Amino acid sequence: MIFFFWGDADDAAVVFDADEEGASFTIGKSDEGFGNLAGAVNALFEVQGLPFACRYLGQDMGFLPPPHPPKDKLLRRKFAHMLSLQDKVILVTGGSRGIGRAIVETLARAGAIVAFTYRGSVEAAQSLAQAHPERVWPYQADVTDGARAEAIIDELVKKYGRLDGLVNNAGITQDNLLLRLTEAQWDAVLQTNLKGPFLYTKAALKPMLRQRQGSIVNISSIVGITGNPGQANYAAAKAGLIAFTKSLAKEVGSRNIRVNAIAPGFIQTDMTTHLPAEAWQSRIALGRLGQPSEVAHVCAFLLSDLASYITGEVIVVDGGLQ
Secondary structure: OEEEEEOOOOOOEEEEEOOOOOOEEEOOOOOOOOHHHHHHHHHHHHHHOHHHHHHHHHHHOOOOOOOOOOHHHHHHHHHHHHHOOOOOEEEEOOOOOHHHHHHHHHHHHOOOEEEEEEOOOHHHHHHHHHHOOOOEEEEEOOOOOHHHHHHHHHHHHHHHOOOOEEEEOOOOOOOOOHHHOOHHHHHHHHHHHHHHHHHHHHHHHHHHHHHOOEEEEEEOOOHHHHOOOOOHHHHHHHHHHHHHHHHHHHHHHHHOEEEEEEEEOOEOOOOOOOOOHHHOHHHEOOOOOEOHHHHHHHHHHHHOHHHOOOOOOEEEEOOOEO
């Protein structure tokens, strides 16, 4: 007697012959003793797909069709589909290094078409794009240039017909105690870290409003919540980005556009390489620096359909920072 059941890896059908203990045949493989049957199933699988192949054999050759996948498998499929970013068009600012690069890589692996901006890291940007051909597209740009922001987004919409997500990640630091902080240092940080998100968000909202759909994620910082000595300019910009996030979420929520922020703590990037361990180790509950990928995973979640009822929120990713 030969029967079918569902495999637990990729829902492949497995055929057992009860007369031969342990002998089995899995779709895509041809074990000894099942040559003709394997060929028949494989041929049908290639042309019609697995469910039809099993039903065909059940109706015409006297075999039982496979049962429906268990409910928990259907739930897992639904979960995976909602988490998937397959062919969503997403723009990330400051995507060539650090957290931005991890976000680009994570979104691309999740199936998204990702465009990213970079300012001066040409080699890093090119290597990132080459690692994900036809999936990741670099654009050199200064995020304080509003005309360039509109041009990039117009090109993406013209090419793909839509813009599903925006990640405002580009940021700089120019730290100093306030009495030593120059006007130029103040302006540079506020221009990049706060004006940049304003310009790119304003440009991105045009196609999103037409679509009546979109998700925007702003990369803020724990410093925007707690403050930090010597970072008055950076803290002001990141706190402003949080307020910007909450205000905009109320403006565009009726158009099914979600706006959220992430506030990373100490993340292992170029910005934290100069920090001695004693500056952070005793303050973090998990006892280590965060990885850029750990911020990227939260970003991917917020861009996905799993976060469809989350907007105006600030997700802190700091390992339990005291």
